[in-house]
Amino acid sequence: MSTAIAAHAAIRLHPNDDVIIATRQLVSGTRIETEDLVVTGLIPPGHKIATRAIAKGEPVKRYNQIIGVAREAIARGQHVHTHNLSMAEFAREHEFGVDTHPTAAAHEPAHFMGIRRADGRVATRNYIGILTSVNCSATVARAIADHFRRDVHPQELAAFPNVDGVIALTHGLGCGVDLRGEGMAILQRTLAGYAAHPNFASVLFVGLGCETNQIGGVLESGGLADNTAKLRSFTIQDSGGTRKTIERGIGMVRDMLADANRAVREKVSASHLMVGLQCGGSDGYSGISANPALGAAVDRLVQHGGTAILSETPEVYGAEHLLTRRAVSREVGEKLLARIAWWQDYCARNGAALDNNPSAGNKVGGLTTILEKSLGAVAKGGTTNLVDVYEYAQPICAKGFVFMDSPGYDPMSATGQVASGANLICFTTGRGSAYGCAPSPSLKLATNTALWERQEEDIDINCGGVIDGTASIDQLGADIFQMMLDCASGTRSKSELHGYGQNEFVPWQVGVVT
Structure with missing residues (x-):
């Protein structure tokens, strides 16, 4: 017998999606009133539920984008995951600049207390x-x-x-x-x-x-x-x-x-902030709560003249067509596609594949394919124009939203971002992360309240309110942006209090060791 349940039991991300996302563990027979469907089998929190009958071999959409194809017939109300959904190659049209738009400057300039160096650059730590x-x-x-x-x-x-x-x-x-x-x-x-x-x-x-x-x-x-x-x-x-x-x-x-x-802190413009964007231990909520909330903070940062660095190239694979649409020129978009092509060749010559992601923890958290993971990961980059693309650890001089090529391994990716000039890191996590970065402080954002309650000593802000309906993406974006300014001014992050940072320096090794 089906049982009606309270609101916010599942989230629909787009009208055209073939799945919805459970906000809590759901048992067989549970009725989701907003979709007028009955759950078949156990659905863990953060996992997908089919909203229609899907034939074997048919593409499945989340975020109004293809995340894989059905390995077998999937019934309405059934759990959709690794047992019945698989990765699939599909043609993606790479358009350039069609979603670009002017970014209005902030009405009231934001500031933080930074350390101005002799060459004009600004430090957040000393x-x-x-x-x-x-x-x-x-x-x-x-x-x-x-x-x-x-x-x-x-x-x-x-x-x-x-x-x-x-x-x-x-x-x-x-x-x-x-x-x-x-x-x-x-x-x-x-x-x-x-x-x-x-x-x-x-x-x-x-x-x-x-x-x-x-x-x-x-x-x-x-x-x-x-x-x-x-x-x-x-x-x-x-x-x-x-x-x-x-x-x-x-x-x-x-x-x-x-x-x-002799270094002293002084009031400086938020335009001196260069923030590296990371996600690790992602789950099914990452692309719904913490990543878009961080993206909202990034939009504010860009409006104030700052710089945000998206990286982890294997984890934008399958979503790169969304980034090329935001590229300020075809040249910038082609630079991104060239890095994707490099990775495809790199994996091929080493007997690997870009779809070897997600990790075991990602899958337990509800992510099934790299396409699904990437679509959620790019949300960290907000909505402003992609102004340039850089190679790993290449000095970044552009202002605004940029991309730096890197592996998806978080310490290795963040190491490259800091080498490129990032003076702050923001790190979203759904499964829980024990990570810090030196000399640049790292803020961690929880995708769900259960993680926040379990690992609050390691997490700086909880974005789980988006899942239960008690917080909005925009408000969290404002809160995260303020936390960026506070941390840049000297407020120590949780990872700094624990002493993280020195062991997490991991340069990317790509060459042959003889």
Whole structure:
């Protein structure tokens, strides 16, 4: 016997959709009054319910876009997921610029309390950074940074309250790769981007000495000067070994502290914000709540002259045609399609496929195919024009909504965004994420209230009210934008309070290791 249930049991996203989304766990026999249908079988929260009979091989729509084809006949009211829906290639018309529109400037300018650097760029944090050219120098770099931990030697930073800390960003690369190859170019571009990042008052670069990735090559690739007040470098081999290197590094950092402490926050325009957009541990609600709410905040940021960076190229695959429609020129749209083509070739030559997504957790949360995941993911980018497309870790100079090529792996993608200049990260999650980013702070947004209640210590804002009808996308967008300004002004994010950030530095490795 069917039983009527309360409102907000399911969400329809578009009149033409073949599915609706359950807002709670639904049992067989439950009647959804808004659709006049009866549920058949158990439907987990965030999962899809067929609103019509779908024949085997027929395309299925969500967001008024194809998300896959039926593997078998699907009855009205039945659960739609991996058991009866599969990925399918289909032709997508890539139109260019047909959805572009002028972006009106905000009526009242927004500001935050930032740190203005000598070159005019604005920082949201004030760290001293220790970077490594190769994995072989990672241990000494961490030892130098650990010496300045406030819980280890509090006296070291006691006289420097304006310094947020000393952090070491290490990696597992730097040797055994082609010096002239794509992998080395990406690594050097990433390291150079961090060395020049405004959130570092100064940087110490530590190498081994004999590695392929010589520090001089990194600095040359980024047009950076060595042995200045802002950037110094040396190697373990030149210093005489581990102990002497650590002692030398500690001394160099001490020399940098006084200058770093002179940084003061001042009122600056929100146009100085460059925000990297990330989603990880996505679920069936991501494209309904947190992602579009972040998109609404991005629209506000762009109206105030700021920059937002969408990335994770494999996770816009299947939705790229929506982005080309927003491209300010055919050239910009073609640049995006060129990155998609690169990924298709990259996967083919490595025996992989772009439809190997979603992850196991994504599927438990209700996402079935990469097409469905991508359509929800692009909502983070809001509605303004796509003004340019960049390669991984390439310096971003444009204002507005841009795209930076990257893998879908969150730490690797965010690493590239920070190298490109992002001074803040916003990260949506539906399954729960334990992630932070340094030197740029990271804000996390929950897609559903159950996650917020379970993992509130890790999440900065709950977007679950969209699902139960207690909050609107627009209001959450305003709240998220204000949270961006507050965090950029120095308010610490939850991940910062937990100490996340140093272990999440993960440059993208694409080259052959020999």
